[in-house]
Amino acid sequence: MSLFLDALQMGFMQRALLAGTFIAIGCACLGVFMVLRRQAMIGDGLAHFTFAAVGLGLFLGAAPLAVAAPLVVAASLLILRLPEKTALLGDAAIGMVSALGLAGGILLASLGHGFNIDLFSYLFGDILAVSRAEAILAVAASLGIAGLVALNYHDLFSLTFDPAQARISGVRSERLTRLMAILVALVVVLGVRVVGTLLISGLLVFPAATALQIARRFRSALWIAALVAAASVVLGIGLAFLFDLPAGAAIILLNALFFAATLLRPRR
């Protein structure tokens, strides 16, 4: 334990905890809305797309996440628009964008022989390599999400529970939905540093699913999801450091453990 406490004095560990905790909280809050709106897999789809976008960044020799952010935001908005334009269900749109992303990533990986190792590092994430700028962005994105939720709580509740009712209550549904899609895209891009593209959807889904097993009120679902997410990151990084485990996997497995624990509660 003293080893871990010593490590807390180091900059890389502080950045890892700060970025990881804030990104996880942002993902958890958005995840509650995504799960309740049956868009839980959007994180998976966008993560796969991020794989291609990061690949493009590496291929072009540019900063991968800077290239990925606008592309993944565009993909997220595309997932929103496709069902409106084509009468497809939302999960089909997610599946299509996801496959497009993976195909693009694989193609770029085969073209750019020199950067395969870098690209594959994004599959699993590397939370201990989070830069100062990435940590600041993670905190800013998470605070942005918290602000959005706090200021639009009633609108978001209505939009999640009954979109038609929200519209005739004067909620600017399209604008709010687009804003949520943009924020999901940004936390996914930032989150790939924490747990990697393969596991980022776990940060969106697990804390929300755990909270929904316990919460009886909408507000408490958001708080529980945030708390579970933060606890999983802090404990996950600690365990990863102490037992030399991959941090991303430890975080997601802890989330799974928290969810499993809710299943042991007596049913109402």
Add this chain to the structure above:
Amino acid sequence: MTVLRASNLSAGYGAAPAIESVDLSVEAGDYVGIVGPNGSGKTTLLRALLGLLPARSGDIALWGTPLSDFRDWRRVGYLPQSAQLPFRRFPADVREVVASGRLAHLRFPKRLGPADRAAIDRALGLLELGPLARRMIGELSGGQFQRVCLARALAAEPELLILDEPTSALDPAFREQFYALLARLNREGKTTLLLVTHDSATVGAYASRLLYLDQKVVFDGTFDDFCHSERMTAYFGPAAQHLLCGRHVHPLPEGAP
């Protein structure tokens, strides 16, 4: 005062319009029952009137303001047809859902005040939901959930209340009670009502106007006129008209099947 006006309204989902060239004017204090067969465009009409479905042509105005510019949504309450039970673990109780009916009344930073809480309590009381107020929404039966959605619409204390098959999941006793409640809101609260139903005989007993829709407006007048109109007899045949008018009209004509 004209609360709602639609002229030459056409709307639909596929290639063929579900409603075509509909003209409708609703005055303050009206109680309009909209009836028609399945697929006649009743729900489409309501959704188009509220802007939930874009109109293909025609104009809609609420209190004289074109729908595209209308922002005063606290004057409008709506109960959709598909008030489906939510996800069983949706984290909200009955009171929280009914409270969402007050949303259009809230101004930044959108906190419920004493007037909002009083309106929520009244709506819960009117629909006899007081004992269920802290019950999770996913634990309700279909009929209870429909009552919650009605309470949410009433919590808005709207001047215009638009209801799409509001009694489809209610038991017969509560259905009668509900129609009586609507009549009281219309009479005493001056709430203008626009109600879609298949229950033409019951709504006919309460509504001031009946509108029969079959893609176009086939009839617009009182229930009495509807049941005694020769034009409607010719349109439906005597037996069908008898079914639509129920106990309100004369006995089934002789020789009718």
